Amino acid sequence: MSFLPAFFRKNKEDDYETILASLAADIQKRQTKLADIRLRERRSTLLVTLYTFVAWVVYVALWYTGALPSLAGYYRNFRVEKAVKGMPVVVGPIIILFIRRIVQIWYTRKGDAEEKTLQKLMKEQRTKVEEIKKKTNYYSTRELLQRYDENSPASSPLRQRIVAQPQGTPGTPTRPSNGGTGAPILNTPQNQAAAPVSPPQPPPGPSRKQWYDKLADAVLGDDDQARFALICEQCFAHNGLVKESVWEQTQYVCPKCNHFNPSRRSNRQGIRPPPLAVGPRSPVMQVIPPTPPHAHPERQGPPTQERSEPVESETNLMEVDQS
Structure with missing residues (x-):
């Protein structure tokens, strides 16, 4: 009966499916946490900047109107008191930038630590896959089958x-x-x-953007991850990034191969707009305005009965011209 513990221990060590599934779940959690850290960094940077700026504006208003309390308990020297009260007005913007930089550094260090942990897990997953391949003679089996x-x-x-x-x-x-x-x-x-096993249900993604996230995008600039890439459909070259709101209406000419790329909305509706007149190396981009819903049936062509009337009128005009 001494072989039973060794048998169960071997099955426990060779349970690659559970090991790989656990690694895949950890990687998904780390990726979600890293995305949350990046989003919280933008939120915190915006809120800290707004709060400190509002406090500085309030202080400047009080200093300008002379509503600040006097320095009690000290020798009344108006020049010294005026310099002390006016110092935060000058140093305030520098302090705001310094506090904002501290918040960014703190979140950057936190995100870098999470990214290192994620890379470590991915390296461990690759090592485990290579170990499984060696134990199961994957490479030799593949070579024999191909030969x-x-x-x-x-x-x-x-x-x-x-x-x-x-x-x-x-x-x-x-x-x-x-x-x-x-x-x-x-x-x-x-x-x-x-084969690595993916978890049956991926963990929930990062929290959705709120109104202050949109304000942060307007103040700090749009995040590159929230933009869509323009890839040429002929040479597959990268032609920059555009916002999500104008991605489906953007048509452009690739500066590499001079190929006209219609908008995604035009391809979906089966409409092929005329190409833009451009030079050989000049990139041109155009955003098509949204078309009202009643305009789509007109592009598909009028009914047959309505088409007969203009043809008849054109015939009458031709007869008049000939006479």
């Missing part, structure tokens, strides 16, 4: 892509198109456990 399996096209790009990416869904084993000798090896439970 001796004649029934399946091993040299095709699709098969190479499938073999090179073992991180698939755990419950779906790899099945060749034609029955070959490597099918029993690919469907073993060890190779199924080698």
Whole structure:
């Protein structure tokens, strides 16, 4: 009966599915926490800047109107008292910038520590996947299948892509198109456990933006993560970032290949606007204003009965001109 503890211990050590699922869940939590830290940094920077600026404005107003209390308990020297009272007026903006910088540094250090932990977890996940591959002889099995399996096209790009990416869904084993000798090896439970398991339900994302977040975007500038990239549909070149509100209405000419990229709304409605007249290397971008709903049926063409009337009128005009 001495083999029972060793058997259970071996199963516990080889439970790769649980280990990888736990690592994936931790990575998702760290990513969500990191996004929350970045969002809280913008909120705190905005609130600290607003509160300190309002306090400075109130002090300047009191100092300008002479409503500040006098310095009691000291020798009354008007020059010294005036200099002491006027010093916060000059030093106030510097103090505001200093406090704002302290808040940014604190959140930056907190975010960097969270990012290091996230990178450590991802490195541990990659190490565990490599360990599973070595224990299950993944590389040697793949090489043997590519070398001796004649029934399946091993040299095709699709098969190479499938073999090179073992991180698939755990419950779906790899099945060749034609029955070959490597099918029993690919469907073993060890190779199924080698794939990292994603959690069934991802953790909730970061908190949604409130009105003060929009105010922070207006004061501090839009975050690059809230913008959409313009990718050319022909050469796949990156042509900058645009706001989410104008992303679907933006049409532009790629400065790399001079290809006209219509807006997303035009592609969805099946409308192909005429290309913009531009030079060979000059990037041009245009935002299409939103079209009212009643204007869409007119672009699709009027009904047949209505089309017959203008044709008849044109015929009458031609007859008049000929006469």
